[in-house]
Amino acid sequence: MEGQAKPTRRSKVTGLQDAARLARGALEERPELCLGGLFKQSRPVALVRALLAAGADGLHVYSSPGAGYDVDLMIAAGAVAQVFIPGVTLENRLCPNFRRAVEAGQVTAHALDALTVVGGLMASAHGVPFQPIDALRGSDVLKHNPLLHEIDCPFSGRRIHAVGPIRPRVTFLHAQEADRWGNLRHLSTMVYADQLMARASDMVIASVDRIVPDEVVLDDPSRVTVPSNYVDAVVEVPYGAHPTASFPNYAMDEEHIDAYADLGDAARTGDSTGLDAYITRHLTEPKNQSDYIEAVGGTGYFAVLEAEARNE
Amino acid sequence: MSAAVSPIEQMVVVLARDLADGELGAAGAAALVPMAAIALARELHAPNLTVGGEMFFNPEPGRLYPSMLDDRALGRCEAAETFIELFGHSHHGLDFFFHSGLQHDVYGNINLHHVGGTLHAPKMRGPGAANLSYCHTSSRYYICPTVHTARNFVETVDFITIPGHLSGPAAKRDAGLVNEGPRLVVTPRAVMEFDKTTLRMQLKSVHGGNTPEEVQRHTGFDLAIRGEVPQTRPPTEEELRVLRERIDISGALRA
Numbered sequence: 001m002e003g004q005a006k007p008t009r010r011s012k013v014t015g016l017q018d019a020a021r022l023a024r025g026a027l028e029e030r031p032e033l034c035l036g037g038l039f040k041q042s043r044p045v046a047l048v049r050a051l052l053a054a055g056a057d058g059l060h061v062y063s064s065p066g067a068g069y070d071v072d073l074m075i076a077a078g079a080v081a082q083v084f085i086p087g088v089t090l091e092n093r094l095c096p097n098f099r100r101a102v103e104a105g106q107v108t109a110h111a112l113d114a115l116t117v118v119g120g121l122m123a124s125a126h127g128v129p130f131q132p133i134d135a136l137r138g139s140d141v142l143k144h145n146p147l148l149h150e151i152d153c154p155f156s157g158r159r160i161h162a163v164g165p166i167r168p169r170v171t172f173l174h175a176q177e178a179d180r181w182g183n184l185r186h187l188s189t190m191v192y193a194d195q196l197m198a199r200a201s202d203m204v205i206a207s208v209d210r211i212v213p214d215e216v217v218l219d220d221p222s223r224v225t226v227p228s229n230y231v232d233a234v235v236e237v238p239y240g241a242h243p244t245a246s247f248p249n250y251a252m253d254e255e256h257i258d259a260y261a262d263l264g265d266a267a268r269t270g271d272s273t274g275l276d277a278y279i280t281r282h283l284t285e286p287k288n289q290s291d292y293i294e295a296v297g298g299t300g301y302f303a304v305l306e307a308e309a310r311n312e
Numbered sequence: 313m314s315a316a317v318s319p320i321e322q323m324v325v326v327l328a329r330d331l332a333d334g335e336l337g338a339a340g341a342a343a344l345v346p347m348a349a350i351a352l353a354r355e356l357h358a359p360n361l362t363v364g365g366e367m368f369f370n371p372e373p374g375r376l377y378p379s380m381l382d383d384r385a386l387g388r389c390e391a392a393e394t395f396i397e398l399f400g401h402s403h404h405g406l407d408f409f410f411h412s413g414l415q416h417d418v419y420g421n422i423n424l425h426h427v428g429g430t431l432h433a434p435k436m437r438g439p440g441a442a443n444l445s446y447c448h449t450s451s452r453y454y455i456c457p458t459v460h461t462a463r464n465f466v467e468t469v470d471f472i473t474i475p476g477h478l479s480g481p482a483a484k485r486d487a488g489l490v491n492e493g494p495r496l497v498v499t500p501r502a503v504m505e506f507d508k509t510t511l512r513m514q515l516k517s518v519h520g521g522n523t524p525e526e527v528q529r530h531t532g533f534d535l536a537i538r539g540e541v542p543q544t545r546p547p548t549e550e551e552l553r554v555l556r557e558r559i560d561i562s563g564a565l566r567a
Contacts, residue, residue, distance in 0.1 A: 138475030
């Protein structure tokens with residue numbers, strides 16, 4: 001034998017359950033979880049379901065400034081203590097479990113705004129003690145926002161706001177593609193706050209629609225949205241954002257979300273049998289993503305969402 | 313143009329007429345009506361109006377969607393930004409923006425947080441709001457809820473999520489709200505404006521098929537009706553044709 005064998009680079013490709021266990025362990029140290037995407041787009045829902053199945057609780061949930069289905073599901077599963085998200089809504093209707101739990105005093109929903117959340121993530125990503133904000137006036141949110149301080153601007157002397165670093169212990173992202181080293185490629189038009197969260201967090205776990213060969217990344221490096229340096233684990237999960245969208249691959253499943261919200265509203269007004277059955281069917285019973293896909297309606301069902309994403 | 317003008321189409325036309333060529337603005341959260349208004353203005357009199365400030369520049373939706381916030385509606389656009397740029401846009405401000413909420417009060421303050429109770433012990437918890445900066449760093453904004461009842465137009469909101477004119481000129485000045493704030497309130501029933509001196513909301517015009525008395529009955533505060541209230545100028549042939557043929561191909565504004 002001449003010379004030494006070339007040392008091998010470690011792949012970050014992980015299984016869904018292993019990723020969930022990794023996240024649960026970290027969140028037991030510090031419960032700050034942050035979710036990528038926005039409202040019904042590119043939400044890491046399969047990772048959220050796996051984390052719930054692994055038994056997380058007492059979570060403090062962050063997100064880009066708008067979230068809906070996934071946070072509501074986490075609340076329905078009893079996993080959330082505090083919500084640090086400015087807007088929580090299904091857009092065409094309110095989030096039923098969020099509403100019920102906050103009205104019952106079971107979950108604390110802080111009054112926040114987008115600049116506070118984005119600014120806190122910026123401070124963390126940039127390694128500075130705070131991010132100044134000079135664009136908030138007149139809202140009652142400012143009286144209740146727990147993350148803001150008023151400070152004197154050292155240059156002008158004016159009173160402005162400052163937000164300290166928001167440092168999620170774990171961030172879940174969903175992107176369309178990654179290589180095995182964890183370089184993420186968002187093929188959707190919007191990348192939301194995903195790049196900022198990746199840089200602001202202790203641990204980043206991403207689900208992707210598919211793992212691509214190394215050459216795909218090397219041939220077009222400017223297309224990488226989150227470099228692997230920021231990513232700890234990557235999981236290939238078919239339809240891993242369902243029932244939210246993963247454009248351009250598949251659209252959001254409005255009917256599924258609407259049916260879920262009907263069950264949530266029934267539970268809110270006293271009949272929780274439907275919601276309990278939903279959680280059993282989608283969360284407790286599926287052992288893996290294939291089981292989940294079958295429970296939702298099978299691959300033929302998802303072909304419709306793929307066609308909708310192509311505007312057909 | 314056989315079908316009658318829908319109240320939502322009337323709203324879109326009123327808003328479009330107030331947007332000027334060369335301005336920069338964005339649609340906000342409930343984007344269907346604002347996006348249609350922006351598109352109509354760009355088609356008719358404001359070809360240099362730029363849509364920007366919400367992650368995408370000059371989207372070309374092709375048709376309207378109930379929620380305008382997805383790649384099918386926005387994916388065809390001139391450029392895409394991320395939430396990082398929210399800071400720059402927030403501090404510089406836009407020319408115009410749009411808001412609506414669970415409750416709107418006589419000074420144009422908007423509530424999206426809770427109705428009844430307190431923030432942390434609410435009778436009814438609302439969705440909250442994502443961004444709070446554009447309501448006062450922008451030159452002006454429009455309030456355009458798609459329902460108008462005595463329940464969502466109340467004398468005083470339970471929580472000020474989006475400041476309008478607060479409790480009038482002095483409060484507004486004390487809070488550092490230096491821009492115009494809400495200019496018009498456009499609903500399916502009528503158009504409201506704000507008294508120059510008191511900054512209280514008052515009826516400006518009623519859409520065809522409504523009377524001032526009806527609008528007042530569906531409003532939880534005094535609309536300061538004095539004498540004749542004009543009818544809102546209906547859409548012209550051209551406004552309606554462009555709206556239906558080039559913007560709202562799927563008929564979302566008539567649904």
